[in-house]
Amino acid sequence: MNSKLREWIWFANLKGIITRKKNELLELFGTPALIYEADAIALAKTGILNRENIEAILSAEPRKTVDETMEKLVLNNISVITQEDEAYPELLKNIADPPVCLYVKGNIEREEMSIGIVGSRRASGYGITTTKKISSELAEYGICVISGMARGIDTAAHHGALSSGGRTIAVFGCGLDIVYPPENRRLMERIIENGAVVSEYPPGTIPAPHHFPVRNRIVSGMSIGILVVEAGEKSGSLITAQLALEQGRDVYALPGNVISINSRGTNKLIQDGAKLITSVYDIIDEIRWYKNFRKNTVLDLNDFRNRKKIPDSLDIEEQSVMQMLSVEPLQIDEIHNRLSIELQLLHRVLLSLEMKGLIRREAGGKYIIQI
Amino acid sequence: MLSKVTSCGLSGIDGYIVSVETDISNGLPAFDIVGLADIAVREAKERVRAAIRNSGFEFPSRRITINLAPADLKKEGTSYDLPIAAGVLSATGIIPLEFFNNSLLCGELSLDGTLRPVYGVLPKTIAARDNEIKSIVVPPENAYEAAVVKGVRVIPVRNLSELVLYAKGEVEIIPVEEEWDKHAANGENEKEPDFSDVRGQYHVKRALEVAAAGGHNLLMIGSPGSGKTMLARRMPSILPDMTFDEALEVTKIYSVAGLLPPETSLVRKRPFRAPHHTISSVGLVGGGRIPRPGEVSLAHLGVLFLDELPEFSKNALEVLRQPLEDGFAMISRINASITYPCRTTLVAAANPCKCGNYLDETRPCNCTQQEVRNYLGKLSGPLLDRIDIQVEVPSLKYNELDEQEPSEPSSLIKKRVNAARAIQQERLKNNRIYCNSQMTPSMIRRFCRLDKESSALLKEAFSRLNLTARSYNRILKVARTIADLDGTPEIEAVHIAEAIQYRALDRSFFE
Known part of the structure; x- marks a missing residue:
């Protein structure tokens, strides 16, 4: 040392x-x-x-x-990166108030293409699904996904990046010896293996409400742009977007249903000039000029609808249900009404599709496509 | 002079014969009642004295002793007024002693000698029949209730003078008769809530149909205004018609509880009870200083609807477990324990969170993630173990409310339910239970055999969908009912699939 x-x-x-x-x-x-x-x-x-x-x-x-x-x-195998260390992230160093030290488990790189993803802790199925998809595609481009490992969107963002073998960094609002939220223990281990967990708080610091806005400046500070997926009208994610703008970062927002309260914040961001994101390509388009962008990766850049895989092995009812479902959650009654498949058969079809991993049942008995 | 008049007391919902013995002897004027009489019975002497005088008879100013035998059982209520007055009149020779050989008397007296209605007349009449007593004298308001029991002449008496004239044979009173079939036909005409009023909600309606067919308890989870209460209120309309014996049993409970409307003979519609969530545990399962049946017994053979289930006190929900499991509520006292039957279908409704908007896309939910988790978490464990079917009730969208096509009426659903019940009764007749929800694990193993396809499906579902072990038997029972609704002897994969979809809370409701 x-x-x-x-x-x-x-x-x-x-x-x-x-x-x-x-x-x-x-x-x-x-x-x-x-x-x-x-x-x-x-x-x-x-x-x-x-x-x-x-x-x-x-x-x-x-x-x-x-x-x-x-x-x-x-004791906890935590390393410290100070402002004079080589590994201290270049982008972070240039914000108005960079942390004096970063506590790190895992490894971080000085110059790394990173995108921050933030959003509601109480996300909808739409938010979770699209976050996972965009995050995993960003990782396929070799972009590191930074988030806060909170419930909801944050967790989905880390899972997405890990699912395609990419790097991801979680910035904590507490000491690194504490897992918060506790159910993410396993996720935290995987993040450390494939990236790092980072905090400016020394070990032993318990999570406190005022830590999180401060933590968010690191999320945006380490990133070249911030993607806001779902945010309510007065949400912390909007504060992060504000911080990102002050730090001169790009702000991207995923549009949502105009009725959904989960999307009011993001839709407002778009009205205020944030870039509207419909696929990962909209982000790539903005960041491809950065010097360390890996240009040689090529990805099939289709939109969400075309990404839907309908295997030929499905029977005719299963196919028609798959055709109709999207990332918009649908009640069983609505599916029944639109397809006029008998309820009893529909139960069987939905269960079988769910067990094949093609669709997902959400709280409230709503079904969405798994992408 | 000594006289003996037969009357009847109540223990639980059954009557037992009480002999009212009156002795009038010389001595200082006194009026004593012995035989563990409570306050209402002891106060009878004031009413009896006034009623006899005001009816124009002389009240003997001698030493009067009344014994209520058997003397070691507690006597409650006002229905001993009439037999005590009759005993006094008979001991003074106004009413011939022979009159009481084959009659049972009950009724409350007003000070002018008029008879007032009492509760529990139906079980008392049944006790009279079982003890081969030929006739029962009751207040006119209770006559129809008593008249459903065959083999006992029901004599409605308006006041004390009329009783005396009747006993002497000076007037004739026509016994009240009641035909079960006559009213059964009329009952159909009564307008009750019908499923045709409910637009959309096919999924939940189907779940209610399955619950009705198999007697399964059901929990609905949905935002306020999604129609949970409306759906639950229509549940009785698809339950099978009550048989005479069932109606008798329900009427007994209502009679004992004093909730039978005057001049009603039998409760013919299946009861629907919806107690408010502030109810105490005693109110729910019965009890009290003078034991009375609770809501769960008042819903016997009908529906007990608990709206806002998580808002009920923890204590009230805990005491509900044993009655739901056993089909009777037992109230223990130092000197006796009383059982009230309560084979009821529990229909419960719950909001998904405290503010109710958790599943609603258009209204903001103010609850934290932890609060959302805790809210339904209150219900976990043994109580949920007794609820076979858990469904989510979606909020209706406007276009569904506007739907022109009328929904299926209750009568059609009821036909299917009746058919499914008939199959179950046939299958379970040797096991002394009457519907699928009551099957024990060994019966489930016997009657819920799965073919290869369906057992493979169930196995896969368990490993893929994180179903909990406790839901295994529930799924089999519900699947059995769905197969019965289909009229198929074997449980098929579609039935298993549907049953799995009714386990909303097992399917990690919150992520």
């Missing part, structure tokens, strides 16, 4: 000083070790810090706890 690491971690974890001030201090002093050594007069001379800030820097308590933190890092 880097001998100066102790000071870096101490500095990064100082409470009561906002990240912007920390970055200004680093610029003045050059390295946290000098700040560690500095006396009250030197600190006051900077003109950045108020009395409380200076007291925080000089207080003994954080100097003691830093050793505990270092032990936890070793």
